[in-house]
Amino acid sequence: MTNNIEDKILDFKHKQSAHCENGVVSNLLQYYGIQLSEPMVFGIGSGLFFSHMPFLKIGGIPVTSFRPMPGIIFKRISKRLGIKFEKHKYSNPHKSMVALDENIGKGIPTGMLVGVYHLTYFPDPYRFHFNAHNIVVYGKKDGDYLISDPIMEGHEKLTYDELLRVRYAKGLFAPKGHMYWAEKIPEEIDLEGAIKKGIKHTCKDMLTIPIPMFGVKGIKFLSKKVRKYPKKLGARRAASFTGQIVRAQEEIGTGGAGFRYMYAAFLQEASVVLKNEELKKLSYELSEIGDMWREFAVITGRIVKNRNKADESYDHAANLLYSIGEKEEVFFKKLKNSIA
Amino acid sequence: MKTTDVPQDDANMLQGKFREPVYSLDADGNYTTVKSVGWDAKNEVMKEAWDSVNEKIEKARKDVLSGKLSPIGYYIEKNIMDVSLVASYMGIWRWTVKRHLKPSRFKKLNNEILKKYASVFNISVEQLKDISKL
Numbered sequence: 001m002t003n004n005i006e007d008k009i010l011d012f013k014h015k016q017s018a019h020c021e022n023g024v025v026s027n028l029l030q031y032y033g034i035q036l037s038e039p040m041v042f043g044i045g046s047g048l049f050f051s052h053m054p055f056l057k058i059g060g061i062p063v064t065s066f067r068p069m070p071g072i073i074f075k076r077i078s079k080r081l082g083i084k085f086e087k088h089k090y091s092n093p094h095k096s097m098v099a100l101d102e103n104i105g106k107g108i109p110t111g112m113l114v115g116v117y118h119l120t121y122f123p124d125p126y127r128f129h130f131n132a133h134n135i136v137v138y139g140k141k142d143g144d145y146l147i148s149d150p151i152m153e154g155h156e157k158l159t160y161d162e163l164l165r166v167r168y169a170k171g172l173f174a175p176k177g178h179m180y181w182a183e184k185i186p187e188e189i190d191l192e193g194a195i196k197k198g199i200k201h202t203c204k205d206m207l208t209i210p211i212p213m214f215g216v217k218g219i220k221f222l223s224k225k226v227r228k229y230p231k232k233l234g235a236r237r238a239a240s241f242t243g244q245i246v247r248a249q250e251e252i253g254t255g256g257a258g259f260r261y262m263y264a265a266f267l268q269e270a271s272v273v274l275k276n277e278e279l280k281k282l283s284y285e286l287s288e289i290g291d292m293w294r295e296f297a298v299i300t301g302r303i304v305k306n307r308n309k310a311d312e313s314y315d316h317a318a319n320l321l322y323s324i325g326e327k328e329e330v331f332f333k334k335l336k337n338s339i340a
Numbered sequence: 341m342k343t344t345d346v347p348q349d350d351a352n353m354l355q356g357k358f359r360e361p362v363y364s365l366d367a368d369g370n371y372t373t374v375k376s377v378g379w380d381a382k383n384e385v386m387k388e389a390w391d392s393v394n395e396k397i398e399k400a401r402k403d404v405l406s407g408k409l410s411p412i413g414y415y416i417e418k419n420i421m422d423v424s425l426v427a428s429y430m431g432i433w434r435w436t437v438k439r440h441l442k443p444s445r446f447k448k449l450n451n452e453i454l455k456k457y458a459s460v461f462n463i464s465v466e467q468l469k470d471i472s473k474l
Binding site: 017039269304307 | 341346353354355357358359360361362363364365369370371373375379380381382383384385386387388389390392419420421422425428429462
């Protein structure tokens, strides 16, 4: 493919983050002079969540998630900070690249959704068919696209064909060339109001969804499932099912303990902005809950390692999950009251 | 977790391409990030997931060699795909892909279709057809 725009490199500062959605928002805002850390973006966007959906399976294994659906953090943060993003999907792949070239030509750093599987610079063990990864294209040099991928430590680049391929990955959450860029940045943002809204929403999601698969109820629900795994599934599959929970909890992007540490970091920052000491105390409390999630991962690691033998630790893992569920219930009630 | 407790258990999962930031508490009780190369607990569950994938690939390989499955079936597993994902990349029906999993059907496929499959699997048509190197 020929490309008709000349080399152009925007002065875009790439900063690594744990999670791609927060990272892209944080880096894009930084370009427009708004400094918000990753935990801030995550907290305001109400990125913390829990769900366990036994009927929704990927590769035959039920989905457990520590975050809301992809795109939700993005939607919430733009609403709460009053930032307007222009969004586009393109049914014609070639047009999506022309539109990108036009954006770069106009000096607009452009975010987009891509599939991870064909990302050439990604480590192989992490290359699976996950389609809701976010990157920013901030320039073009010698025909290659310059990429700021929030997961990576440094800058990356992709050829025209490589970028086209990941933008049109197929399957669940197929990106379909989706791209977005900041259209209107408000003069002033109401940080305090945004933080409070973000916290309230998270508490509501964790405490009040009347379906047992979500929020703190979901954690207790999962605990019951895990207890039954070895009998119901046999040693090998039980290990796969439990291992999957830990992969969701610790795989690239959560910053440790299924976003609990990142959220604790947010509460610490929020306590300064809101001048609220209680939030700082709660931040430490959440850190301890995070440590319990890490302990759960350690037990699971052992179960998985000895996966071909019947294992006694399932009860232990299930008990731990149940008490995490109880602790988080108390925690989010306190958090809700702390900003009332 | 304290910054000093952030694990650095390298199992080459990141292949030296980057390190992951882990949020943790410094000596003054302030949150910061520490870059980590890995953690045993996580490495174990990652290995398990890849073992499962590799078991499926190995089974498909044997099925291809014994004439029970077409090479498409092998490359589906090799690329961690399933029939419906391949069908959407190919732009054809799922049941059509399923038919192509039969070695007898596969032999009759025209070059056009084979080329398309090969490009989905990121290989050449020759590689796709040649099962002697599986």
